[in-house]
Amino acid sequence: MSYFNSGLDKKCGGVDCVTLHERQHIKDALRHSTFDFCTTPSAKATEGYQIFMQQGIRRDSEISAYLIELECLRAKKAEPNTDCDCRDYLQGRIDRISSGFGGL
Numbered sequence: 001m002s003y004f005n006s007g008l009d010k011k012c013g014g015v016d017c018v019t020l021h022e023r024q025h026i027k028d029a030l031r032h033s034t035f036d037f038c039t040t041p042s043a044k045a046t047e048g049y050q051i052f053m054q055q056g057i058r059r060d061s062e063i064s065a066y067l068i069e070l071e072c073l074r075a076k077k078a079e080p081n082t083d084c085d086c087r088d089y090l091q092g093r094i095d096r097i098s099s100g101f102g103g104l
């Protein structure tokens with residue numbers, strides 16, 4: 001089963017939370033980068049902003065991104081119209097992320 005393209009992912013809003021996660025990386029990359037997207041030719045060939053992030057920055061960015069994703073998942077789970085399937089699904093995502101960070 002593909003974790004990110006399951007029906008529940010869409011139905012329960014997991015995709016929205018992953019999008020927020022990725023946006024945080026883009027924000028962090030742009031904030032830390034001295035890289036000029038318009039004048040550096042190799043930039044056009046690469047998709048990865050993360051190539052230009054130093055390791056420490058990338059790690060910090062990962063933590064902020066997961067915190068934002070967690071907040072998003074928790075908010076969705078708390079919505080009154082979230083059904084049981086989605087609650088289970090969202091809790092599974094929350095557990096998975098939390099365990100990666102020693103229980104945030």
Ligand SMILES: [Zn+2]
Binds near residue numbers: 021025062065
């Ligand atoms: Zn990430």
